Amino acid sequence: MITKQSLADAVAQQLTDRIGQGEFAVGEKLPTEPALMELFGVGRSTVREAIRKLTHSGMVRVQQGLGTFVLKAAANESLTERLLRSQGKELNEVRELLELKIAEKAARNRTQEDIAEMKMHLEERQKTALAHQAAQCIQADIDFHLCIAKAAKSDILLDLYKTVAGHLQQYFQKLLVDTEKFIASQALHEDLLQSIIDQDPKQAWQAAAKITGQQAILD
Known part of the structure; x- marks a missing residue:
């Protein structure tokens, strides 16, 4: 609607x-x-x-x-306005650049509080995906990635990701009518979380790359 x-x-x-x-x-x-x-x-x-x-x-x-x-x-127009105008593959490229660097920094800088919050949202993502609750699953997915952005401890990356995340959420709501893709990518998200827990920046980068590649937004 x-x-x-x-x-x-x-x-x-x-x-x-x-x-x-x-x-x-x-x-x-x-x-x-x-x-x-x-x-x-x-x-x-x-x-x-x-x-x-x-x-x-x-x-x-x-x-x-x-x-x-x-x-x-x-x-x-401002950078924020330009980001909000991006669509399809262009939006996914911006997302990929941000999420890879954010994952790398989060693996270095995360705290135990960050990990607990990530686990909570990832569990909610899986629960709502299996229950085929698309809107709630999308929200949990966005919240999980925002937690990673917070864990990176970079204000500018967090601000940029908040802008992109809002636009991503709108696109997901329009394009994803079920939760099958979220179910299919749950293991990749668990790998990303584990690499952050292990403080392995290289593995976190690779895990984020696999996620953005699998969930690429099409024009």
Whole structure:
């Protein structure tokens, strides 16, 4: 099910893409609300929310009584915004780069508290996968990997992974209608956890590589 919020995000992204492609140039006025509603097949509230998002990002400016004007193209977006726009194989490449380094650092820096939390989420991942509870299993999987990111003891890696994890969760929810892939990859996740427990950075790197390779997101 597509929520109003995600629909507004989709409209905002389409407008961003059109601005980036030059369809709406810097300084030019965007089409009126009714025209945008017809163009994207959405309601007035969705269009207004999409425009609000672009206004907050500094891409457009709303002038009362005159309309909405383009201030800048998408090339000026932040790294976080760019990460949130990544999809399919591109998103998986970002994920792979982060998870391999995070796993390596977690094997060096993890604490007993980190291990206990990882075990808890990994057990929940297996339980919900076997019960075919897809949403709960996806959440447990994300929580497990976030624990590893915390164990790496790198604030910048953790912040980057939090951004990617949120987007990954949305993709998993759309693409994975059952838990078969989670069941199939449970042993790999257990290997990853064991390598972190053993403080073996090389093995942790290899285990993370196998997981990201098996669970690659397709376009």
